[in-house]
Amino acid sequence: MSYKDGFHVAVMGATGAVGQQIIKQLEKRNFPIRKLTLLSSARSAGKEVLFKNEVITVKEAVPESFEGVDIALFSAGGSISEKFAPEAVKRGAIVIDNTSAFRMNPEVPLVVPEVNEDALHGHNGIIANPNCSTIQMVAALQPIREAYxxxxxxxxxxxxxxxxxxxxxxxxxxxxxxxxxxxxxxxxILPVSSLDKHYQIAFNVIPQIDKFTENGYTYEEMKMINETKKIMGMPELKVAATCVRLPVETGHSESVYIEIGTNKVNVSDIKHVLQNAPGVTLQDEPESQVYPMPAMAVGKDDVFVGRIRKDLDEETGFHMWIVSDNLLKGAALNTIQIAESLIKLGLVSSKVEA
Amino acid sequence: MSYKDGFHVAVMGATGAVGQQIIKQLEKRNFPIRKLTLLSSARSAGKEVLFKNEVITVKEAVPESFEGVDIALFSAGGSISEKFAPEAVKRGAIVIDNTSAFRMNPEVPLVVPEVNEDALHGHNGIIANPNCSTIQMVAALQPIREAYxxxxxxxxxxxxxxxxxxxxxxxxxxxxxxxxxxxxxxxxILPVSSLDKHYQIAFNVIPQIDKFTENGYTYEEMKMINETKKIMGMPELKVAATCVRLPVETGHSESVYIEIGTNKVNVSDIKHVLQNAPGVTLQDEPESQVYPMPAMAVGKDDVFVGRIRKDLDEETGFHMWIVSDNLLKGAALNTIQIAESLIKLGLVSSKVEA
Known part of the structure; x- marks a missing residue:
């Protein structure tokens, strides 16, 4: 193995919600690490984080922080990624970026390993981790697309x-x-902390996530639309999204209507496909009230799918309900899985041996 | 006017959530009442309710309770309606029923006055008030359907x-x-109190409302599908529904995708139609973060519509977000509006003058 001593990994945004989950996942999945560098803005620098019983002090990020780094995991906001990701690449690191900064850049692979791991071969130093809502949806749709x-x-x-x-x-x-x-x-804070108007979220529903674009869709909705087409490699796919915020702490749910390529398929065919899909757990037994819910998905790695129904009026139409932990598969876990895929495909090497 | 002394109105299920709202609406809208009879099960009988500064004692319903009643408003559950509505009709009352007992009966008009008031002409003593989720949706869709x-x-x-x-x-x-x-x-209690399994609703999302039918849809979903076709008089309309319960006290929201009959229409055309639609308030200014939310719709009569967008890939497709107070337009208010339509159309007369 080319990484017998492990990799020098940097986490940018180490004190944020996703950064913390990334550090947990690195430990839980026993990611091959030689050295862990934790980086943040000046404001959070100096904080201490426990990793494998070792205290690591978070340092303020500067371009030189990435000297000797093999893999840099970014989750500190788009402007930070725009500033520091090129610096990390310049110093030989591969960047896996959790922000939307590079996702639609045609030079940058946008990857959910279960769906398009092969796209990693074309990377130019930066790999983008998709939006949380997109990841869980494409993980469930890709096996259906491959079959039907x-x-x-x-x-x-x-x-x-x-x-x-x-x-x-x-x-x-x-x-x-x-x-x-x-x-x-x-x-x-909600819906968007930098905007003028803020609305109650407790016991309420806010049909706005991120700012509005000029066409009346929000950026979150446009991310789901554009990223789905890019990850699945289907510019011709018809995709529409309405993104809504709820008074739930963790766990995104999605009501998804699809039209597939054949009218010869029934619900049990779709269930069979999802039962054998990587990263997907089928939870679909209406007769015993089994279906996915965010309170039960929190802390779990998989994408949960249930409520699969054939449309009653549209021959090729199906409905389903997709739930996943937005901080895990939707963010930190998918990031680490991308890093694991890079290792598996031999696309990253440890500088200690170079 | 044939009702100068007003009508004898009975409210069946007077102590329930919807019954209470019905009594409030009768008072608030100054409905022409000669006498108000409040009925319930034996368990709730004896409770006292204030109506126009007068204390009225709730009585246990028996068939004879409906002697002399002109208009009987039912909201005490389907089995109570099945038992007592025919008794009320037999005694000359017109029943407006809030339960699902008679909704799909071809002899029974299913009415949202803004949409199909004319259907009242064919009544045989019982008129059904639709499901709350259906009412607010068809109120918004009917003007679009009429135009496009x-x-x-x-x-x-x-x-x-x-x-x-x-x-x-x-x-x-x-x-x-x-x-x-x-x-x-x-x-x-939730999702269905009479079923075996109950799930946390606080900070969670439950994709089940009412029991499951054999086709994998819930009764709530089948109500939305079948009632929409019946109210709009469009058996050929393609309708699909996924019904989900949230930790919100009052106010139903709906994310609705439609395909209309023309590709010559843009968002401002749809907005213009809804701006002039009865019972509908347009709340759609993304640039100033104006859109409907349940916390702002509670206690209001109208159906609120916003987030109107043209589908980016489907020429005839549009998306919108529809919110209304499920206890008002979704239940009590629509019931009273049906009674007001009956009066306006001369379809009910006061027995004091008969």
Whole structure:
């Protein structure tokens, strides 16, 4: 093996919600690490993080932080990635970026290993991790597409607040407490902290995630549309998305309508395909009330699929309900899986042996 | 006017969540009432209700309770309607029934006054009030259909717990409190109190409303599908529904995808149609973050529509977000509006003058 001493891994954004999950996943999956460098903004630098019983101090990121790094995992926001990812690549690191900064760049592979691991071969130093809502959907749709073709996708999401970071989780908890105690709380974070208007999320539903683009869709919706086409390599696929925020802490749910390439298929065929799909767990027994729910998906690696029904009026139409932990498969886990795929495919080498 | 002294109105299920709203609406809308009879099961009989500063005692319903009643408003569950509605009709009352007992009976008009008031002419004593989720959707779709035709509807709902009654509201509040205080609570009501399995609703999402039918859809989903076709008088309309329960007390939201009868229409045409539609309020200004949300729709009469977008890949496709107070337009208000339509059309007369 080319990595017998392991890799020098850097985590950029080590103190954030996703960064913390990345560090946990590196430990849990026993990722081959020779050295772990934890980086952040100046504000969070100096914090201490426990990794395999060793205390590591988070350092402020500067371009030189990436000297000697083999794999750099970024989750500190798009502008940080734009600034530092090229610096890391310049110094020989492979960057796996959790932000949307490079996702639609044609030079950058956008990867869910179960779907398009092969796209890693074309990388130029940066690999993008897709949007959380996109990852869980394409993981469920790809096996169906391979078996029966896919023409159209209409998704409505039910997204947890942790997708908007730790401040949004805090806001949900504070608001819920206040409403129960009949106190006033001024919303300050959701739907988008940098925008003017903020709305109550506790006991409410907000049909806005990220800012609006000029066509009336939000950026989150456009990410789902464009990233799905790119990951599946299907520019002709019809995709539409409506993205909605709920008072749930973690776990994204999706109501997905698809039209496949044949009218010769029934629900049990689709279930059979998903039963054998990598990274997917079928939870679909209506007669015993078995279906996926976010409260049961939290902390689990898989994408859970249930409520599979044939459309009653459209011969090629099917409906399904897809749930996954947005911080795991939707972010940290998929990032680590990309790194594992790079190793498996021999696309990354450890500088200690170079 | 044939009702100058007003009507003798009976409310069956007067102590329930919807019954209480019906009584409030009768007062608020100054419905022409000569006498108000409040009925319930033996268990709730004896309770006192204030109506126009007068205390009315709720009585246990027996067939004779409907002697002399002109209009009977039922919201006490399907089996109660099946038992007592024919008794009321036999005694000359017109029944407006809030349950699903008679909705798909071809002899029974299923009415949303803004959509199909004319269907009242064919009544045989019983008129059915549609399912809450159906009402708000058809109120928004009918004006679009009239202007541009309608071929297909795919809806995913975001439904509040109050649709499952007062016990479900209580369960949401108790569970929320317990989770915040890190205590245990055993779910006992949702998704369906009479079924074996109950799931946490606080900070969770349950993709089941009502029991499952044999085809894998729930009864709630089949209601939306069948009732939409019946109310709109379009058996050929393609309709599909996925119904989902959320930790929201009141206010149903719906993500609706439609395909209309022309590709010559843009978003501003659809907005223009909805701006002039009865019972509908357009809330659609993405640039200033204006869109409908349940927390803002509670207590309001209208159906709120926003997030209207043209599908980017389907020439005739549009998306929208529809929100309404499920206890008002979704139940009590539509019931009273049906009664008002009956009066307006001269289809009910007061027995005092007969």
């Amino acid at each position: 073709g896919l023409n159209k996708v209409v998704v409505s999401t039910y997204q947890a607040v942790s997708g908007a970071g730790a401040a949004a989780i805090n806001e949900l908890n504070k608001q819920t407490n206040a409403i129960i105690n009949k106190e006033e709380v001024e919303p300050a | 035709g309608l071929n297909k509807v795919v809806v995913s709902t975001y439904q509040a717990v109050s649709g499952a009654g007062a016990a479900a509201i209580n369960e949401l509040n108790k569970q929320t409190n317990a989770i915040i205080n890190k205590e245990e609570v055993e779910p006992a």
